[in-house]
Structures are given as structure tokens and as C-alpha cells.
Amino acid sequence: MRHYFTILSHEIRALLYNPSTYIAAVLFLLVMGFVFTGILDAYSRSPQETAPAVVFFQLFWIPVLFMVPLLTMKSFAEERRLGTLETLLTTPVSTAEVVLGKFSAAYLFYVLLWGSTLGFHYILQVYARDLRYLDSGPLIGGYLFVAVSGLLFIAIGILASAVTRSQAVAGILSFTLLLGLIGGLSYVSELSALNQEFLSPLRTTLEGLRIPGHVDDFTHGIVDTRQVFFYLTGSILALLFSILGVEAKILNS
Amino acid sequence: MADIPDITIEVKDLVKTYGSLTAVNHLNFTVKRGEIVGLLGPNGAGKSTTMRILTGYLPATSGSVRICGQPVASHPEETKRHVGYMPENNPLPEDMRVSEYLWFRGRLKEMPRARLRARIDEVLELCDLKRNRHRILGRLSKGNKQRVGIAEAILAEPAVIIMDEPTIGLDPHQIIIVRNLIASLRGRMSVIISSHILPEIEETCDRVLIINGGRIVAQGSPADLRHEIFGHTTYRVELAGDTANLAADVAALDPSLQVSTLGDRGADGFLSATLMTGATDDLGEKLLLGLPARGYRVRSLGHIQPSLEDVFLAATRRSWDARLPDKKPAQGDNRAPLPKV
Numbered sequence: 001m002r003h004y005f006t007i008l009s010h011e012i013r014a015l016l017y018n019p020s021t022y023i024a025a026v027l028f029l030l031v032m033g034f035v036f037t038g039i040l041d042a043y044s045r046s047p048q049e050t051a052p053a054v055v056f057f058q059l060f061w062i063p064v065l066f067m068v069p070l071l072t073m074k075s076f077a078e079e080r081r082l083g084t085l086e087t088l089l090t091t092p093v094s095t096a097e098v099v100l101g102k103f104s105a106a107y108l109f110y111v112l113l114w115g116s117t118l119g120f121h122y123i124l125q126v127y128a129r130d131l132r133y134l135d136s137g138p139l140i141g142g143y144l145f146v147a148v149s150g151l152l153f154i155a156i157g158i159l160a161s162a163v164t165r166s167q168a169v170a171g172i173l174s175f176t177l178l179l180g181l182i183g184g185l186s187y188v189s190e191l192s193a194l195n196q197e198f199l200s201p202l203r204t205t206l207e208g209l210r211i212p213g214h215v216d217d218f219t220h221g222i223v224d225t226r227q228v229f230f231y232l233t234g235s236i237l238a239l240l241f242s243i244l245g246v247e248a249k250i251l252n253s
Numbered sequence: 254m255a256d257i258p259d260i261t262i263e264v265k266d267l268v269k270t271y272g273s274l275t276a277v278n279h280l281n282f283t284v285k286r287g288e289i290v291g292l293l294g295p296n297g298a299g300k301s302t303t304m305r306i307l308t309g310y311l312p313a314t315s316g317s318v319r320i321c322g323q324p325v326a327s328h329p330e331e332t333k334r335h336v337g338y339m340p341e342n343n344p345l346p347e348d349m350r351v352s353e354y355l356w357f358r359g360r361l362k363e364m365p366r367a368r369l370r371a372r373i374d375e376v377l378e379l380c381d382l383k384r385n386r387h388r389i390l391g392r393l394s395k396g397n398k399q400r401v402g403i404a405e406a407i408l409a410e411p412a413v414i415i416m417d418e419p420t421i422g423l424d425p426h427q428i429i430i431v432r433n434l435i436a437s438l439r440g441r442m443s444v445i446i447s448s449h450i451l452p453e454i455e456e457t458c459d460r461v462l463i464i465n466g467g468r469i470v471a472q473g474s475p476a477d478l479r480h481e482i483f484g485h486t487t488y489r490v491e492l493a494g495d496t497a498n499l500a501a502d503v504a505a506l507d508p509s510l511q512v513s514t515l516g517d518r519g520a521d522g523f524l525s526a527t528l529m530t531g532a533t534d535d536l537g538e539k540l541l542l543g544l545p546a547r548g549y550r551v552r553s554l555g556h557i558q559p560s561l562e563d564v565f566l567a568a569t570r571r572s573w574d575a576r577l578p579d580k581k582p583a584q585g586d587n588r589a590p591l592p593k594v
Contacts, residue, residue, distance in 0.1 A: 083344030
């Protein structure tokens with residue numbers, strides 16, 4: 001792991017030089033800003049049952065679907081296209097170090113961008129001149145959810161980039177995988193076909209994997225270890241497959 | 254680097270197949286410390302594949318490769334420390350500056366910071382890149398990029414340097430610079446370069462391996478190769494006098510000498526003759542002294558060297574011919590397509 005920090009700092013530099021990082025950042029803040037003002041608008045017109053922060057985090061999937069592909073699609077695809085992956089892997093670094101370095105850099109940016117949305121809540125509190133608007137409980141839970149689920153989302157983006165040489169294919173692939181993971185799983189878990197008695201274990205499992213359900217739990221202060229375990233093992237699995245993907249691609253090059 | 258053995262690269266029975274295609278077919282060779290070896294072969298001969306296996310980037314199908322005594326397959330990290338590699342087309346990240354790139358590569362190659370700082374200055378000086386050290390790699394000219402690649406390969410002072418076509422796409426000035434740069438490594442590092450540009454190899458390499466269809470078809474110094482492939486030396490002499498007895502006269506000088514062609518006599522009475530010999534010694538002096546003694550007036554005497562190009566064509570053609578009869582070689586029938594010669 002002695003090369004991990006060398007690769008990490010190189011990757012952070014690469015992300016800072018990369019226009020798609022800024023596109024992702026601007027788009028993210030724009031979308032989240034609109035979402036936030038939209039929520040405030042709705043709350044100012046009529047009283048609601050849930051806290052604004054809860055609604056804010058329920059819409060996490062909008063930025064995830066475009067931000068994660070933009071942040072990760074370049075990581076391996078571009079290096080493979082340029083051929084620099086070959087020079088990188090002929091130095092005494094292991095594939096695992098390279099994958100982890102790229103993953104960490106993208107994850108850092110992901111968390112940093114989400115962290116910048118803290119500013120929305122701060123501005124609201126400053127303008128409202130009322131500390132009650134800074135609803136700390138759902139905020140802590142929500143950001144915790146973002147940090148934990150981000151591991152899996154970014155790992156999936158890295159995996160998509162590790163299996164192709166085209167950035168566009170990597171981007172579309174990670175978008176599709178994320179859509180399947182977030183939208184597909186929660187759609188399947190609500191199918192009426194699963195209501196039969198003998199399918200109930202499957203139904204329980206799928207309901208446990210519903211990511212929008214996880215958001216509700218986290219923002220209501222429930223940190224379920226099963227969910228944390230799901231994200232951790234999922235991201236480790238995706239990273240392992242990324243390592244295998246990079247090495248398998250070399251064998252067939 | 255005291256712990257570097259005399260033989261830095263040892264390749265034994267190396268085989269690499271891609272599906273049904275055999276790219277490298279039972280390759281054997283060794284490279285000594287400080288030697289510059291040229292890998293020569295037509296496209297698809299297995300040069301790049303061999304080099305990639307040497308660097309540990311590609312795994313071999315069978316056989317063994319040892320770098321500085323360590324097997325590449327089981328000790329990849331140790332052997333990679335001894336290798337500086339410049340791949341074909343010299344891929345570089347486009348958005349970094351020259352000095353940043355060298356710093357990053359040096360850190361990956363586990364060079365301590367203080368030594369790396371000094372070493373970067375050194376290689377920039379060596380590769381004549383001082384003026385370009387703050388320029389962005391994507392905006393450099395092809396020649397400068399190539400020099401960055403070489404600087405990167407020699408950065409960590411590895412025992413073995415592997416360069417895949419280092420002079421491809423360069424202009425003659427840049428080729429000379431790169432050639433001198435490679436020649437300056439002689440004696441300190443083992444260098445393997447591949448190229449199609451034959452004069453390149455001829456001028457810089459101590460030894461040439463000609464590869465075709467994944468096998469070595471000829472090896473040795475350029476001079477040895479000429480002799481091995483052609484087996485004779487040719488002299489061209491311009492002389493005047495009665496040439497009726499020329500054949501007998503030259504045979505009297507050295508029994509191995511033969512007149513192969515005799516040109517037309519010019520207006521001034523001189524004609525040019527081509528003499529052939531299978532002897533390995535230089536017969537130039539004998540001819541210069543012996544021909545005038547037998548009444549010929551000699552105007553010029555030249556040694557016709559078959560170029561490495563002829564050697565290359567002959568060697569690759571020879572392997573093609575040699576393999577025509579055995580439709581089914583022992584190790585796999587499929588191999589890289591052979592070139593038209």
C-alpha cells in the first residue's frame with residue numbers, strides 16, 4: 001500500500017484538471033439548489049408532516065445518477081484508451097492500489113460535493129434567524145447515508161470504467177447499473193406478484209435492499225447495521241470486480 | 254547497484270498464445286549487463302508481446318523470464334523495480350507538466366524524494382528537456398514527447414531498459430539525438446529496443462535478434478549476421494588493363510576470390526568488376542597490392558556491405574521458406590501472419 005497515496009494525489013490532481021468534474025459540480029449544486037428552494041416553497045405554502053431535510057435527502061437519486069458517472073467514467077477508460085494504464089502497471093504498483101487510489105479520489109469528491117450542500121441549510125438558518133430551521137437530526141442521518149451509500153455508488157462507477165476503454169460506454173454503463181440498483185430494486189420489491197405466501201422471504205430481502213427505504217431510516221435516526229453492511233460489502237465486491245476487470249482486460253488485450 | 258548479476262535478462266522457452274494464435278513461439282535469449290540489444294522483426298512478429306512479457310505486464314503462456322535473476326511471473330514487484338519501460342507510441346497523460354509527470358513516475362518507482370529531485374534535473378539535462386520542463390505534455394512535439402518517454406524510462410536508473418520503437422515518427426535530427434541517448438546508456442544498463450528502422454539498430458546495438466513468427470530466426474552482431482546470412486563478402490574494383498586473365502589472377506591472390514560480374518569498359522579504359530569471397534579476413538590490402546603487380550591499374554576499391562536490410566529480408570524470407578514444408582509444426586499450427594517478402 002506504499003503507492004496508494006502517490007496514486008491518490010495523482011488522481012485528485014487529474015480530477016481537478018478534468019472538465020467533467022466541474023460540470024458535475026456545477027450541475028449538482030444547480031440541481032440541489034433548485035430542489036432545496038422547491039422544498040422551501042412547498043413548506044412556506046402549506047404545513048407538511050415531514051422535516052424539509054428528510055424530503056431533501058429522499059431526492060438523493062437525482063444527483064447520484066448523473067454525478068457518479070461523471071466523476072468515475074474517466075478513471076480507467078481514459079487511461080486504457082491513452083495506453084497509460086500499461087505504463088502505470090509496469091511500475092511496482094499493484095492493480096489493487098490503482099483501483100483503490102482512483103476509488104478514493106472519486107469518493108472524496110463525491111463527499112465533498114455533498115458536503116457543500118450544507119451551505120443551503122446554513123443560509124436558510126441565517127436568513128430565517130431561527131436555529132430551529134437547522135434540523136440537526138435528519139441532517140446528520142442524511143449525510144451519514146450519503147457517505148455510506150456513496151461508497152457503493154462510486155465503486156459501481158469505477159467498476160463500469162474498469163471494463164471498457166470508452167468513457168461514454170463507462171458513463172452509460174454506470175448510469176444503467178445505478179438506475180437498476182436504486183430504481184429497479186425498489187420497483188421489483190413492490191411488485192404484487194411477490195405478495196404470495198411462499199415468496200415472502202424474497203420479498204423481505206428485496207424490501208431490505210430498497211435504497212429509498214434506507215434514506216428514510218437514516219434520516220429518522222435509525223442506523224441499521226444490515227444496511228451499512230450491505231453498502232460496505234457491495235462496495236468491496238464492486239472494487240474486487242474492478243481489479244479483476246482491469247486484469248482480465250490485460251489478458252485479452 | 255552492486256547486486257545486479259552479469260546476465261540481466263534470461264528468457265527460456267517463452268511461449269505466448271492469444272487464443273489460437275501463437276504470438277511468441279519458444280523464444281530463448283539472454284542479455285548481459287550493459288548490452289544494447291535490438292529486436293528486429295516485421296509487424297506482428299511478436300516483438301511487442303515479448304517486451305510486454307519482459308515487463309511483467311502480460312503473463313506468458315509457458316516458459317520463464319528472469320530479470321536480474323528473479324522470475325517475472327512469481328516476483329513481479331521485484332522485477333518491475335529493475336525495469337524501465339517505454340511502450341509503443343509512448344503513451345503520456347495529456348494534462349500534466351513534464352516535471353510533474355516525472356515526479357509522479359519517480360514516486361511510483363519508489364525513489365526517495367530528495368534523490369528524485371536531483372535525478373529529475375539530471376534526466377532533463379540528459380534528454381535536453383530543460384527548456385520544456387514546465388510545458389504540458391499534450392502540447393509537446395512528437396520528438397519532445399519521445400524524449401520525455403526516454404527520460405521516464407531511465408529515471409529510476411533501472412538495470413534493464415525496454416523501449417518499443419523509440420524512434421518511430423521522429424525526424425532525422427531527433428533520431429540522431431535519441432540514438433546518441435541510447436548509446437550513452439551502453440555499459441551501464443541493459444537496453445532492449447525494437448524497431449523496423451534498420452540503420453537505427455545497426456548503429457546502436459551490440460547484438461541483433463531477428464524475430465519472425467514468434468521465433469528467433471537469426472541473432473548476432475550486425476557484422477556476424479551479414480556473414481551468417483550471406484556467407485560471402487563482395488568487393489567492387491575499378492581497374493584498367495587486359496581483363497582476359499582477371500579470374501585466374503585474382504584466384505592467384507586468394508583462392509577463395511571469384512569474379513562474379515564484369516562491367517563494360519568505359520571510354521577511359523576502366524571497367525568495374527565485382528569480386529566475391531567466402532573468406533572471413535579482409536582481402537582489401539591483398540587486392541590493392543596484388544592487382545597493380547599483375548599489370549592492372551586500379552582506380553578504386555570498395556567493400557560492398559550487404560545492409561542489415563538485406564540481412565533482415567533474407568532472414569525473414571529464409572524462415573518463411575524453412576517453414577513451408579512442415580505444415581504442422583510441433584507447437585501449434587497457427588502463428589502470426591508472416592509478411593510478404
